Amino acid sequence: MLTCRIARILEQSAGQHFRILALTFTNKAAAEMRGRVEELVPGELGRVRLTTFHSYAAELLQQHGNHLSFRPDFQILSNDADREALLDDVIGRIRKNLAFSLPGHFKAAQLLPAVTRLLEQCVPADRAEVLLQQANVENAIPLARVYAAYREALRKTNALDFPSLIAESLDLLTQYPFLVKHIRKVYKHILLDEFQDTNHTQYRILSLIAQPDPTTLFVVADDDQIIYQWNGASPKRIQALRADFGVSELQLPENYRCPPLVIELANSLIEKNLNRSAGKKPLKAVKQGESGDVVRVFHFNTVDEEAGWIAQDISQRNPEGRKNCAVLARTKKLLDLAGRKLEEAGVPVYYAARKDEFKSAPLRMLHSILRLVNATDDKQSLARLSKAFYELEGISIELAPVLSRASADGKDLLRAWLDEVKRRDALEEETRQLLETGIKPLLNSLNYRDFADKLLKWSGACQQSSRPDENAFNEFEEECEVWKILVSEITKKFEGEDVNLHQLLHELDLTSKTPPKQSEAVPCFTIHASKGMEFGHVYLMGMVEDQLPSYWAAKKGDKSLEMQEERRNCFVAITRAQESLTLTFSAEVFGWAKQPSRFLGEMGIEI
């Protein structure tokens, strides 16, 4: 839908210079759409910025973040461990200030979620105290203090985490209206996929950059698929869109994916939700003619038996059928069990869990060198580089001498590290070569592609000889593949532009390093990870109370917002099926007696 509209705008405006901004929530969706647009209108992608919300925010801050004191080479803290370390630092420094006392139990790990929530709501640092007090939050004053200091620390260390990318972008656009004017001039069309997932801050950004003219903005949304309520998504957003933009709406009830029987279940289920858009039409199956068991329901004594049966059922299919199967569940714990059973049955498994950082030593070494070239005093990257280098080369480079050499000679950390390494007699000739002919030119030219090729080639040679750490090459081959794919996707994303090093690093930080699925592997996905996807045969396991719906929703009650979200989770899961749907449940799950999910009854399934 979105891609067809982009293609049509491009066709109809050939020769014109305005650009199109299309935003998605996942890199995968953005990459798929780019592929489809390229197929529909080859050679026109240069006029389209098709990217994720976060990546667009990073781009805005690269270009204009100096107004907020961020340099374009800012670092993105993509994992919670780094955010926690920064917050820990912040708390430690506040504690040193004797004039202000923080509650003894204030620890980074416990406070991070609260800080994240404040950032997601884009609470200005100087308003946090009042707002937290008004909301009767315990320890409002110290929490506000920590929050303000955390935002300040991000600025001082020239770093941003995911929620602050969005929050700072909104601040930027709010404080500098000339930027909004500029963006509106450049992007005559703004399109957004999965609009229902936008949180309040993202919506405010969208409202600023889209011209008030309703022809500018085009969104695709389904309020029956809001499953990120906990992350700020809300049915209110669609209502706000109607009120703020005067949008014209086109309902698309036709469903081309699922068999009619699945559509019947989906409709029966979702109509139980109370706060759907008024006048929402039920889904209409376009597919006709079914063969075999389109919907199957099985129950078991224990979840162990349930997972074992699913594994057997999938393994007994022919290879073609097996490739089209997926196991979905509400929680990761269920999927891990199903995955284990599948592996025992000889079926390879694919998990979609996000992978923030590379795991193999060569890729860690590459990534930390690139980070050090970009941010020359990044001590954390220096430590990571030394660790990876030790695993590969067996030479231990202590950080203290590197730091003092850097400070004494006024050198950046990478150059000082190189000097330390080169003093070692034990250095292999190939490694010396890499450092001489690889890193030095990289430092001068920033040609990361060339350097990456050299380092990966050198690593390949290292792999042949025994290494001090036998785990150094775990996941190496697949990560080389991931590296190639990422660089190629990033190049496509910035079609026609030279992707500089800090753009590359930002994109790397924003992208999961999960390897691509091997064709014969069976996906085991949480419902959230399966959103937007489709599979021939869907096995939805764990259809019991306290799983789907979750314990929390069941506790909140049948009419609660939480229960409605669980119903949408179930709706999303079953509507992934193209050919068949298998629903399973057990009397006992992880040692607890469980009742069948209320959603089975709501779908009209008799037990």
Ligand SMILES: Nc1ncnc2c1ncn2[C@@H]1O[C@H](COP(=O)(O)OP(=O)(O)OP(=O)(O)O)[C@@H](O)[C@H]1O
């Ligand atoms: N007009 C059409 N004719 C035939 N097939 C179609 C048509 N439109 C969509 N499809 C197919 O239906 C399936 C679902 O389409 P699409 O991914 O656009 O749906 P969607 O609304 O984004 O679904 P969801 O939001 O539930 O993930 C895809 O396999 C797509 O190829």
